[in-house]
Amino acid sequence: MSIDNVCRYLSEQYPESFATWLLDKTPADVKDLKTELSVEPVRADCIILLLPQQEILHLEFQVAPASVPPMPIRMLDYYARLRRQYNFYPIEQVIIYLKQTTSEAVFIEQFTDTNTVHRFRAIRIWEQDPAPLLASVGLLPLAVLARTDFPELLLEQVAARVDMIEEPSQQRNISACTHLLAGLKYDNNLISSLLREELMQESVVYQRIIRQGIEQGIEQGRKQEALSVVVRLLTRRIGIIAPQLLTQLEVLSVTQLEELSEALLDFSTAADLAGWLHNHQ
Numbered sequence: 070m071s072i073d074n075v076c077r078y079l080s081e082q083y084p085e086s087f088a089t090w091l092l093d094k095t096p097a098d099v100k101d102l103k104t105e106l107s108v109e110p111v112r113a114d115c116i117i118l119l120l121p122q123q124e125i126l127h128l129e130f131q132v133a134p135a136s137v138p139p140m141p142i143r144m145l146d147y148y149a150r151l152r153r154q155y156n157f158y159p160i161e162q163v164i165i166y167l168k169q170t171t172s173e174a175v176f177i178e179q180f181t182d183t184n185t186v187h188r189f190r191a192i193r194i195w196e197q198d199p200a201p202l203l204a205s206v207g208l209l210p211l212a213v214l215a216r217t218d219f220p221e222l223l224l225e226q227v228a229a230r231v232d233m234i235e236e237p238s239q240q241r242n243i244s245a246c247t248h249l250l251a252g253l254k255y256d257n258n259l260i261s262s263l264l265r266e267e268l269m270q271e272s273v274v275y276q277r278i279i280r281q282g283i284e285q286g287i288e289q290g291r292k293q294e295a296l297s298v299v300v301r302l303l304t305r306r307i308g309i310i311a312p313q314l315l316t317q318l319e320v321l322s323v324t325q326l327e328e329l330s331e332a333l334l335d336f337s338t339a340a341d342l343a344g345w346l347h348n349h350q
Contacts, residue, residue, distance in 0.1 A: 083207020141180035
């Protein structure tokens, strides 16, 4: 989750840098659009409206090559929702893969079905020239993951550029982002020797990640407690729960588990549970 937060922060704070790098055009102005798309809430990583081009740039940052649902389907879903909300703007979609892998999934650039072909761009950051990333403060943290035959030297270059940032709060936040993204590729001792850890700990980005981690831990604790209660009640009502039904129970939200705790009072068989899950997932 911390990597997602870092990338969202960078793209929200420096949208012009991402637009210039990915689209090879410098917008006169940009507007940060809502990343929560319509219908059922689905949150994109970054949606930027470029002005005066009147073009939408949609970014997704991925560490792992696999996701559920797979990224091509997600990109089609995002596109349909964007098109519904912003009907008149051309839309450019880009997935930025952050951790080097040989998985074929990171080379896929379209979703193909019987009646549909949807295209998007996939960027593997480890194949990218570090020069344009080193030239922009907002892209500096990504530079540590770029193409190089001398990884330690590249990290030293980025650290030197971070030290040259004059505005203290900006320096702290960029240092924190760089520190966290570098963890995908470099040994932590090397990172700590080149990037001052006190800068990271003082940054609002780092503090936000820590705070969100605590909140998620609390929420996860609530969910585990609710799930445990529901499973015990269900076992009393319908007997041993099949593994496939347990898997479906584990992905329910706290709210859904609370609803199920009331509904299960009318259950008498496993079919009743299966039917409820079918209607609520």
